[in-house]
Structure formats: structure tokens, C-alpha cells
Amino acid sequence: MTPATIDPTTLRAWSDLSAEAARSRESSIRDLIDADPDRSRSCTIDGARVILDYSRQRATPSVIASLLALAEQAGVEDLRTAMFRGDHINTTEDRAVLHTALRQPAGDRLEVDGVDVVGEVHEVLSRMGVFANEVRSGAWLGATGSRIRSVVNIGIGGSDLGPAMAYAALGAFDDGQIAFHFVSNVDPTDISVALAQCDPESTLVIVASKTFTTLETMTNAHVARAWLVSALGEAAVAHHFVAVSTDAPKVEAFGIDPANMFGFWDWVGGRYSMDSSIGLSTMIAIGWDGFSSLLAGFHAMDTHFLTTPPERNLPLLMGLLAVWNRDFLDIPTTAVLPYSQYLKRFPAYLQQLTMESNGKSVRRDGTSVSYDTGAIFWGEPGTNGQHSFYQLLHQGTSIVACDIIIVARSENPQGDQQDMLAANALAQAAVLSRGRTAAEVAADGTPAWLVPHKVMPGNRPVNLIMIDRLDPFTLGSLVSLYEHSVFVQGAIWGIDSYDQWGVELGKKLAVGILDDINGHASSTFDPATDASIALYRRLR
Numbered sequence: 001m002t003p004a005t006i007d008p009t010t011l012r013a014w015s016d017l018s019a020e021a022a023r024s025r026e027s028s029i030r031d032l033i034d035a036d037p038d039r040s041r042s043c044t045i046d047g048a049r050v051i052l053d054y055s056r057q058r059a060t061p062s063v064i065a066s067l068l069a070l071a072e073q074a075g076v077e078d079l080r081t082a083m084f085r086g087d088h089i090n091t092t093e094d095r096a097v098l099h100t101a102l103r104q105p106a107g108d109r110l111e112v113d114g115v116d117v118v119g120e121v122h123e124v125l126s127r128m129g130v131f132a133n134e135v136r137s138g139a140w141l142g143a144t145g146s147r148i149r150s151v152v153n154i155g156i157g158g159s160d161l162g163p164a165m166a167y168a169a170l171g172a173f174d175d176g177q178i179a180f181h182f183v184s185n186v187d188p189t190d191i192s193v194a195l196a197q198c199d200p201e202s203t204l205v206i207v208a209s210k211t212f213t214t215l216e217t218m219t220n221a222h223v224a225r226a227w228l229v230s231a232l233g234e235a236a237v238a239h240h241f242v243a244v245s246t247d248a249p250k251v252e253a254f255g256i257d258p259a260n261m262f263g264f265w266d267w268v269g270g271r272y273s274m275d276s277s278i279g280l281s282t283m284i285a286i287g288w289d290g291f292s293s294l295l296a297g298f299h300a301m302d303t304h305f306l307t308t309p310p311e312r313n314l315p316l317l318m319g320l321l322a323v324w325n326r327d328f329l330d331i332p333t334t335a336v337l338p339y340s341q342y343l344k345r346f347p348a349y350l351q352q353l354t355m356e357s358n359g360k361s362v363r364r365d366g367t368s369v370s371y372d373t374g375a376i377f378w379g380e381p382g383t384n385g386q387h388s389f390y391q392l393l394h395q396g397t398s399i400v401a402c403d404i405i406i407v408a409r410s411e412n413p414q415g416d417q418q419d420m421l422a423a424n425a426l427a428q429a430a431v432l433s434r435g436r437t438a439a440e441v442a443a444d445g446t447p448a449w450l451v452p453h454k455v456m457p458g459n460r461p462v463n464l465i466m467i468d469r470l471d472p473f474t475l476g477s478l479v480s481l482y483e484h485s486v487f488v489q490g491a492i493w494g495i496d497s498y499d500q501w502g503v504e505l506g507k508k509l510a511v512g513i514l515d516d517i518n519g520h521a522s523s524t525f526d527p528a529t530d531a532s533i534a535l536y537r538r539l540r
Helices: 012-024 029-035 061-074 076-085 099-103 117-137 158-169 188-196 215-232 234-240 248-254 277-307 314-328 346-358 390-395 417-434 438-443 472-493 501-517 527-539
Strands: 044-047 050-056 150-154 179-183 203-208 241-244 333-339 376-378 401-409 462-469
Touching: 012 061, 012 314, 029 050, 029 417, 044 277, 044 314, 050 314, 050 417, 050 472, 061 076, 061 314, 061 472, 076 277, 076 472, 099 117, 099 277, 117 277, 150 158, 150 188, 150 215, 150 277, 158 179, 158 203, 158 277, 158 346, 179 188, 179 277, 188 215, 203 215, 203 234, 203 277, 215 234, 215 241, 215 501, 234 241, 241 248, 241 277, 277 314, 277 472, 314 472, 333 346, 333 417, 346 376, 346 472, 390 417, 401 417, 417 462, 462 472, 501 527
Parallel strands: 150 179, 150 203, 203 241, 333 376, 333 401, 401 462
Antiparallel strands: 044 050, 050 462
16 A cells, blocks of 8 residues: 655654755855765765765755655655555556566565566566577578668667667677667657668567557657568568567557567556566677676665665665755756766666656645655766866856766776776866865966856765676666665655656647648647647648
């Protein structure tokens, strides 16, 4: 049973934190660090091969104590237990939230609504493993007897962002025998560019759509189908297409053998699905062993979140600090700054994970919130971003919280370049949090007229996240860390982090507008939309 919804502003800890926020204006991150030489040690925690140093947050020990009290008073632990148990904590859709079951070890048992979901998960994983091995080994052949050299993954949202992010992140663990392309945008350029790089005889297309009706995905899938059929004929479809779906009749009507359909469940949201059958392309790229290690990383962080005491619990503290920054320090946005080229798609992945989950303005009981929820997430890998938007981070009028991610060991060592990369990350963490005073600037011999232009205010909160290397295990652990941080924030705010009604209306309206554009309907929309439709039709 889902715990009752609580307005967090009525809790004693919320009042305490409001008072703490008022006091925090009297000090800075620089003051906190300088006043306590041991701060970094006491503010560094680890689990599942991830290390978090939150010493550069604007949070005193009493703030941390009040945040932990807020979690207790808001019932975060009870809701966490309910989620892992399989209760229907997605209240608006009356569903369990069980992405954690996707990575439970074989032999575990979790019965939800009368079904052993772990057993079902491993049945699908086994089928995925057999198929991925056939493609990787060359046993799976196209219609003309060619082995697969290109894989095109067609999906959107989590069906694209997860696999695309994982493929980029784990490039060092791909043997390079197969090229992967990810298509999501209904813009015809996306599918056209991908197919132009492929040979129909050696291409496998994965169509990822739970209902096999997703407009963007199925539009692109039919373009890919026509491309294949024009080259190899109708019979070739079964040799070159597989589905990640739950609708066998629609899959079969498309021409895909239902035996090559890999299912998943309504208790897995798209943005939480990269370790389900949605990760089929990932498994083909890195193999069964690599994918198993990815799942093990997820599960290790799940276990850490479920069992580690609050004061040492990475996802709990990250989530609470996010609430502190958003609601008490009035910081509306977080930049994710991975100092790893392999993590170039990680900020985009987290945009969906965080903003689709917690971009809500009503609580689970339907009452409106009176406080800020989900922060805006964005970012780019370092050091690229340093020559792009860091100017605003350092001296802009808007305060941005930052998550800086450092990988200690490169998979592609080149002299001291990895040390250079880490040095840049640490330098940015120092300047963002500590700043640079006018006296320090003047001490460098800077002319008085130029001093104000070189002052860095600092006091930008920074999480410094460090891993030893970026491999499948640590990628799974990192993603799970953010998943559970999102959970903690939603639990405090009393919102349903697992629905996405804000995505649905625009998609529904687009269908009506498309009919109107093509002359199949004479619907009337608002005057601005009607005028825009008319303008588009003239320009087209």
C-alpha cells in the first residue's frame, strides 16, 4: 500500500531548513571549507564503486541533519520499501514501479500481482542473450546470407536515450565489428542519414515500441521497412527486423516473427528501461558478459540505497541536497558536467530521467504543490563546456548547481591527457565553489579597473562524483544513483515521479493537426494554431 501523501511544508524539518537557509546567507562554501580542514573527509561517501564528495555544497552539518530528518518525517523509507516490494506507487496509472527488478539476480523471487517478475525478467534476458550472441558471432544471417554489420535502433524517449547513451558510454567495450545507429526523431533527416550509412543485406533493425503504435517510432520503422523491401523484397523483413514490444499481433502484421519479439512490462517506465529488453542493442554491442556486469552495477547501487544507513547513503543524500538547492536556496537548474567524452550523452539521458519524472505541479493526491519541484537538468562533457557556457556558471546572475563527474582511468591513455582532464575538472570544482575575491585578483597584479571583471563570486554548489573507470558496472551504478536520487526528491515533494501526463496531450493534439494539414479533417483549433497551420500549408 502506498504511504499517504504529505505536504512537506507542514513538517517540522521543513521549517528548520527554512531557518537554516536564512542563516546560510551569512556564510559561503569557501567559509565552510576553510573552517573545517576535515570537511572533505566527513562529506565523502561511497558505494557500488562510486564516490561522492559533497563538501562543496552550501550545507552545514546541521543542514544535513535537518535534511535527514525531513526524509524521515516525509516517509521516504516507507515509500522506498513499498517501491522495492512492488506496491503500486505509480498511483495515477495504478502500477508498480519495478525497474529494480530488472537487475535482480537469477534465483531471486519477487511476486507482484501474483506473478514472479524476476523469473519473467530472466526468461527475457536469456532470450536476448541467445539472440545477441547469434548476431555477434555471425550466426544470424540476413536474407541473402550476409552477416549483420549494422544495427539500427528505432525508438524514442527512453527507447532511444538509454541505448544511445549506453552505446556511447561503453564504446571501449564494443569490439567494433558492428556499427550502431540510433533513430528517434520523426524529422525524415534522422532515418535518412542512418539508412544512408547501411547496406540492406547486412542491416538489422530493432523497433522499440511497447504498443507498436508510437507515432514517431512506427513512422520511422515503416520508412526502414520500405527501404529494405525495395532492395530485398517482402520476405526479407523477417530476417532483418526484430521488435521490442508487447503487442504480438501488430508485430506479426508488420512482418516480424513473434519469436523475435522481446517483451517488457507496464511496471517499467521508458526512462527507466535501458536495462530491460530496450537494451537489446546494448547487449549486442557489449555482449552477454558486459550486459550482466551492467546489471550488476545497477543492482549494487540498488542494494546500497536499500540497506545503507541514511548518513552514508549516496542516492538519499544526493536527492536531499537537490531538494535543499531547489527549495531552500532557490537554485532552479543543475548542470551535469561529465569529464569523459564517453559520457557525452549522459546529460541528455538525465534530462529525461529527472525532468520527466519530477516536472510535476500536483501531489499524488491531486492537490497543487506550493513549493518548487524538479530542477532543469542540462550539460555537456568537459572540457568542451568550459569554452561554451562556463562563463555563465562562474559570473552569471543565475546560480547553477553542478554535478562534476571524474573518471580516474582512461580506456584510451595518451600521455598525461587524462591527468590534464582531471585537473580541469578539479579546478572548475574549486573555482565554482570557492570563487576568487577582489583581493586575490588584485594580488596577481591586475589593474584596479580590471579587477571587478575578474572576480568570481563562487558559492556555486558542486557535487564531485568520482569513479575509478567507466565500465559496464560503474555505468549501471551511476544510472541507478540518479534514478534513486530522483525517487528521493519525488518522495519528499509527494509527487508521482513515474507518470508523464505532460507528454501525452501534445502528442494527441499533433495527430489532429496532421490530419488538418493533409486535408483529412476540418477541425478548428485556437486562432493562433489555425493561422500557423495555414501558413505552414502555404510554405509547404
